[in-house]
Structure formats: C-alpha cells, structure tokens
Amino acid sequence: MKQLTLIILAACALLMLVAALDLPDWGDPASPASSHLSPAFLEQGYGETATPNIVTVVLADYRSYDTMFEAVVVFAAALIVMVLLRRTPRTRRKVLPQRPQREGRDVVLRGAAQLIIPVMQLFGLYVVAHGHYSPGGGFQGGVIFGASFILLALCYNLQTVLERLREHVVLFCCAGGALLYAGVGALCLALGWNFLGYAALAGLLGITEVTAHSHGILAVEVGVGITVFAVMVSLYYDLASSGDLDEGL
C-alpha cells in the first residue's frame, strides 16, 4: 500500500515537475503575475493611503476583507481547541498526575526571562504600531506579544501566567479583537460607505481621506494584534496542559 502511494505520488510529481517548464521564468519582471495587478498596488498604494509598506496596505486595506477572516480563522481555532480540550469540573480528571516541580532549579532561565520578556512585549507593540513603515503589523506583533507570555509560562509555570492573564480575559481578547475589526467595518457601513471603506472615517475624525485610510489600517491592525496575541496564549494554555490548565510543558 505504501509502495503504491509512493509510486503514484512520484509519478504525479514527475508530471508536474515537467509541466513546470511551462510556467513563466522565476523572477521574470514581465510575467503576468508581476505585470498585471501588482504595479497598480505599488504605484497607487502609497498615494492613496500614505503608508509606505505596501504589504500592509494590501493586507489591511485593499484586501482587508480577507484579513478580517484571517483574524476570524485564528479565533475559530482557539475556540475549537478550547471546546475540544477544556475540561470542566464535571469532566476533569479526579486525581491530577504528579508532575515534577521545578522550584529553584532554573535561576539562570528565570533571570534571563525577566530581562527578555519586557523587551519582547515592547517590541511586539512596536511591531504592531510600526507596521506602516517597516515589516510587521498586527499579526506578527500579536504573535510576539503572545510569545512573551508563553516564554513566561515555560520559564516559570502555567499558574504564574494564569494569575496575570485569566482564561476568560484571554477568551474576551480573542473575540474582542475580531469584533474591533468587524466594528471598524461596520462603522464605515453605518456612515454610509461600503464595509471597511476607511474613507468614511475622514468625516468622523476631521482628516483627509488619505490619512483616514492610514488610521483605518492602524485600527484593524490593532484588532488583529489583540486577537492573535490572545489566540496564541489560549492555544498554549489548552494544548500544553491538555485542557486542565494545571501545568504546561
């Protein structure tokens, strides 16, 4: 059976490798992908949104509808993992297995974590806020911010983090970030423009339409950041403790 799979897949692979000769050359500036839509983004994007990072522009403005669902996908993942794994008092294991306590064993690790975590969190916020001008944005910043909490849980233990960031707060952030995103869209809709048409914010904030686009991008990036941060922490909580929230890795 395995051999058969291997042979079939190898045949398909060979076929597609040969067929790849038909594709446009790699890195060819005249290929359809590089010459059809992308010049429009690169040439108009900056003028229309006052944001130099075109990836951010396309992500959070031209294709902001996709990005909203990107936030919803991670939200859905956190929700599903929680629904699947989280044990309520009714289904919880009666006797918790003994886990090795790590008290007083990792002084160096904790010292280093104390140094790194504040810097990480600051960097995460910077990445969210500076996504207009440099690589980064809500998603990356959110992951880094969430990773700082995971690092805390790895170096200390899960309880330490849970005391600082309760489970319902995390769940609230998961949904809240996505709701902020959808809320920005709905606000534009309520102001008489299309969904996520950031130009609507111009009248509200008293700024030009171009600046409104820039502000709109920031608002939705913050929404994505909150959701992603919370989802990463939530995934870690549930997966590392198998739903008991007693102790992680």
Added chain:
Amino acid sequence: MIDQAPILIIIIPLVAALLLTLTGSLGDRWAYGLLIAALAASLGCALAALAAVLDGNQAVHYRLADWPPPLGIELVIDHLSGVVLVLIAGCALLTAIYSRHPASQDNPDRLNLYYALFALLVTGLLGMTATGDVFNLYVLLEISALSSYGLLARGRGPAYYATFKYLIVGTIGACFYLLGVGYLYIMTGTLNMAELAEILSRPELQESVSVRIGFTLIILGVWIKMALFPLHAWLPNAYSKAGTTTACLIAPLMTKVSVYIMLRMMFTVFSADYIFNRIAWSELVIYLASTAAVVGMLTAFAQRDLRKMLGYIIVAEIGYLAGGAWLATEAGFTGAVYHLLADGLMTLCLFMVVGAIIYRTGLTTAAAMRHIFQRMPVTAVVFLVGAASIIGLPPTCGFFSKFYLIQGAVQAGAWVFVAALLISSLLAALIFFRLLEVAFFGRFDEAAGAAPGAGGHGAAGPVAVAEAPWSMLLPMVLTAIAVLGLGLYTNEVVTYFIRWSVPAGF
C-alpha cells in the same frame, strides 16, 4: 440600506459568533435567541439581495472597502448564488430553531461556544457562496472547514478519529484548491473571478499546460471536499458520529456548497467551451458519477445505522449533481442546480427526522423506526415526504430534479448515467420501503430484537404518542412543506432563477 444587503448576509452571523463567545454568562436561552435572530436577519438580507437581483435581472456587485475590483475584493450575487444563499441561510435558520433541545442534550456545558461555531460555519458557507474572488473563497473555505471539524468532534462516541481523517482529507482538498489558484494566478496575474474568466479565454491560455494543471487541481480539491465517488470514504464516518444538530447543519450544506463552488469554477472562471471541448473529461466524470450513484445507494442499503445510511445516500446524490453538471446540456445543468436546492432540503428533512427519532428513542439503528407512526405521527409524515423526494415520487422536488437530469442525460446520449439514475432510484425505494416495513412490522433482520426502545414501550401492546417537542417539529414541518413547495413550483423556480444562470455555450 438595501444596497448593503450583500455584505450584511455574511457579517451578521459573524458578529453573532463573536458576541456569542463574549456573552457566555447570559445563559443558554440568550444564546439560542441571539443565534436565531442573527440567522433570521441574515436570511432577510439574502432575500433582499435576491429580490434586487430579480429586479434588475442582473448580478449585484458589492465592492468591499470601496476599492474597485480587481484591486479589491467584490461580492457577486447573481441568480445562482442568490438562490444558494437563501438555501443556506434558510436551512441554517431551520436547524437553529431545531437545535433547542438536541443541542443542549449533546452539549451539557458551554452551549454558547457551540453556537458560536455554528454561526461561524454558516458565515463561512455564506461567504464562499457570495464572494467573487478566488482567494477569498479559500479563506472562507477554511473557516467553514475548521468550524466543521470543531462541531463534528463534539459528537458522541469515538468521533475523534473520524474527524481527524476528515481534517487530513479536507486539508488536502483545500490545499489543492489553493495550489490551483496559485497556478491560475501565475498565468493570469489576477484573483478576481470575472477578470480571470476574461483573461483565461485568450487563445494562448486556452492551450496552456499550466492552466490545465490549475484547473485539474482546483477541481480535484473541490471533488475531495464534496466527496465524489472515489474520494468519498471520509464522509459517512464523519457524519454518522456527529451530534444531532451538527449533522443537520453540515450534512445538507457542506457538500452542496462544494458543488456550488464546482459549478462556479467550471462555468464562471472557466467556460463551458473550455471544459467540454478542451479538457474533455466528461465521459470519465459521467462514469464516476454513475458509479457514485449506484455504489452510494448500494452501500447505504447495507447499513443499519440510520445516519450512516443517510451519509451514503448523500454520496449517491453527489453523484447525481456531478453527473448533471458534466452532461454539457442545458437540461443537465438545470437538473444539477435544481437538484442542489432539492437535495439540500430533502437531506435536511431526513436528518431532522432521524435526529428527532434519536432524541426520543436514543437508538441510532433501523430498530428506532419501530412503531414510528403510532409514537411520532408528525415526524413519520415528514419522513415520508423526505423519503418520497429521495426516491423521486411526483409531487416532491426530487421527482422534478431527476426528470431534468434524465432529460439532460438522454440529450447528451449518456445512457450509463440514465441507467445509474434509475437503478439508484430503485435502490432508494428499497431502502425506504424496508424502513417502513420496520416501522409497521419490525422485521429487517434482528433489528426487531433490539426494538423495545426508550420510554418503556414493549414490542407489543398499545404504544403511547411521544412526539418530538414543538421546537423540533416546527422546522421539520416547514422543511417538508419546502420540499413539496419546491416541487409544486418547479416551473417558476426554473424560469425565474435557474434559466438565468445557465452559462453560455451549451
């Protein structure tokens, strides 16, 4: 406000899902009410959008973020997607009403999170149907797929392994689709469906090997998602172990939306000319579809578990749909689209009936049908309507869809498909008559031996009426009425909706 209807269809369930997560402390009653309110609003918007389409007899376009396509994403609602949107929102609303008792039975705690996943799944399905952008379709495909994994894994019994299988297969399908989109993007440079269609009709791309590979990957991905015959093994296992409400929501809608995507890809992105003259797989697909129709029904015949039986019936119905779409005749296409609507309704009908029976008796085998007419008369009548529609008896919609499909097959000269349709109808009749036999006489092998179900009813003696609660009966009866109504108004449905969506080139 009416011109904002297309986006509201999708956004209302989404916001409801987010709110449902946040407001867990308000109790189950609130969650149930919020879900129903959101789905009813979504259905209203879908109807408004469909009315707007009918008004101008042309597609309604909605620019997201006010960017003109192809730079931005647009929603396109035409006759086909409008009808499918109404079908999805309607089925979801009926299932939501139905879910009052069974959902709280299956989910003793955190019902609000279950409902949030429910709403997310509906969001994904609606979004997939309405979108006019191939990549956006992928994202929404993944949303609906992920939430369906979550919902299915909440079933009873060892559903986790089946769900894992489904996850692996579903991911392969979605990734094939994504890779196909990549091939199309590399050759055309756009992601908008309308523009893709325009660029792909250029002669040099008609001959291109890469475009052909892209098409193959997309269609393969969609076939995996819709469980066409050789790729169907995941479906019955995943569906049979699901919770009642989950099965009612996923079984009628997920595969139908995949079929809708197949039609969209075949006739909107590519053209009838490209598919039937350049690709020329029709023969092969018709054979696959015919095999699916016969093998699906045969396997269903061999099942004892009611929902597994229905799962294999879905596999057979998918065969009808795929065959109809690839017949390359107008009647075949009409039959496929009409059957998409009809099948959604009749599958919903049967899954609801089975859910109600399971709710009352706790049995999932055919034995649960014992004394159904005495115990649950309304449910039994609804069951008769659904069964008649699957078999294809005249006043129901199942008859007319088969009529169109056979007409299309005869026009195309696909006698294999005609034979398969007739044989599988016969098998369906056998399946359901056997269930009726159990209901009246209780034979069907040893099924009767296990018959004395919950509620203390012995096999003999007077049987008390134990009808399902009204929150389950109402949607069931409405679905049955819809099945009959769709059949009675076949002519109108075909003239006002389907005829307009028949692609050029037949």
Added chain:
Amino acid sequence: MDEIFHIVIAKYNYWAALVLLFIGLYGMIAKNNLMKKIIGMVIFQTAILLFFVSIGVKRGATVPIIEYTADHQPLLEAAAYANPLPHVLILTAIVVGVATLGVALAIIQKIQRVHGTIEEDEILAEMRQ
C-alpha cells in the same frame, strides 16, 4: 549545456516547492503515526506557500516598502519592488495553516485520551473490537 543551466536557474524554485509538496503529501497519506501526518501537513502547506512566494519574485527588485529618493520624494516605480500581492495571500495562508495545526493537535490529544495511542493501526484495531 548553457541552455539547460538557464532552464534550471529559471525553474529550480518551482521544482523545490513541488518536491516538498509531494514529500508532505506522502507523509500525510502514508505515515501511520498521527503526529507524522500532521508534520506532513505542515510541510505540504509550506510548500504551497513557497510556490506562491516564488511567483512574487522579480529580478532586481527589493522589499515592497516604498523608498525615498535623495530629495525625499517617494520612489513609485513598480519595477523596483517585489510583487506584494502573493506576500499578502501567504500571510493569510500561514495564519490558516497555524489554525489548522492547532485544531489538529487538539484532536490528537483527544484521540490519545480516548484510544490511548496515536498509531493509526492500533486505533483501527481498537475500534474494530
């Protein structure tokens, strides 16, 4: 020889993506351990992403962040920057990938809890009993 060399240079990226794709697909289909299947899935998905990003490459182009010329005017020439659209699509697809991974791992933990193993043949043997 030169001819072949140029063909290889022009296509190697697509080839690598396709090879990785099929390695991942093989892992997903043929491996017995569910964790291995998931790892195959990760490889499969990233291979597709590699393919997509390869589309966006342009010779002589730089990262798609608008630069300023000497007199502080933005340089708005499409040829100077890589194609941003595939990058955006891939950002979204990476997120979808990690979401699927999380759900898959949760289901694996559930399978371990219910069946006590994550080897496919053992699960099937147990379910048949």
Added chain:
Amino acid sequence: MTWDASLLWQFDILILLMMVICAIAALSLKDLVSCAVVTGAYSFLICLMWTEMKAVDVAFTEAAVGAGISTVVMLATVQYVKRRSKD
C-alpha cells in the same frame, strides 16, 4: 537570457536542499520530539528563503509562527503521547 547575480542562486539551492533534507528527516525520524524540532528547523530555513526572495513580512510571520509557536504547541502535544513513533 540573463540571470541576476543578486538572486544568489547557489545560496538558494543550498537552502532548498537543506529544506528537502529537513522535510525527509522530519517524516522519517522515530523520536517525535526530534521530529517537532526538525520541523522547526525546516520552518526557519523556509523563512531564510523568503527573506532572500524579498518577502520580509512573510518571513517575519513564518519565523514567529512556524519556527516559534508551531514548534512549541507540537512539543506540548508530544508530551502527552508516546514519544517513539512506529515509523
């Protein structure tokens, strides 16, 4: 046809080869912890590749998600299952 030296094709091919090796290793190692770690290495290599292709945003994300979070959650799962795999 010309090819631009800035694309550094030798470097690319080296990374891609290492990626293929990592992919095969991740699927064939018996120890699931090693598998998870090698998958992390694979993610890091692909991230390097993307930086080389001027897709910095994507590389940034992959470094944070693929090499970071994914590896952590995989290791988190491995602690609950049998560490040695049969294949």
